[in-house]
Amino acid sequence: MGLHEEQILSKMARLGLSRQVLALLVDIQVTVLCRGLQNVRPLPSQDILHINRCLDDLIGIQKIISPLMLPITDVVQLKVLLKKYRDDGLARIVDAEIVADLREQIASIQAL
Numbered sequence: 001m002g003l004h005e006e007q008i009l010s011k012m013a014r015l016g017l018s019r020q021v022l023a024l025l026v027d028i029q030v031t032v033l034c035r036g037l038q039n040v041r042p043l044p045s046q047d048i049l050h051i052n053r054c055l056d057d058l059i060g061i062q063k064i065i066s067p068l069m070l071p072i073t074d075v076v077q078l079k080v081l082l083k084k085y086r087d088d089g090l091a092r093i094v095d096a097e098i099v100a101d102l103r104e105q106i107a108s109i110q111a112l
Contacts, residue, residue: 004048005037011055015062016072024075025082026050054082061085065106077109 023030036043071077
């Protein structure tokens with residue numbers, strides 16, 4: 001197994017994210033992702049970058065919303081969170097008031 005695949009698997013384990021959910025988040029077929037992570041058929045570098053960005057963003061969201069948990073089995077909610085995180089520049093949040101507001105928004109999304 002290559003370094004990239006190990007890093008991806010490590011991030012997935014940290015989040016508790018399944019291969020099926022990750023495949024849906026990054027629009028890659030599950031079989032292609034699984035074969036790539038097992039080094040049966042290497043993933044293209046564009047896919048590796050896209051997967052790593054997605055996982056890094058999810059880790060960033062998890063840090064912001066802690067102690068709340070990510071809805072790791074709900075692809076629709078995860079896509080909404082990722083879009084908000086990327087579009088609103090939430091990756092650069094440092095203001096505690098903004099973080100508190102985001103936590104409330106995520107809690108309301110999860111309540112749906």
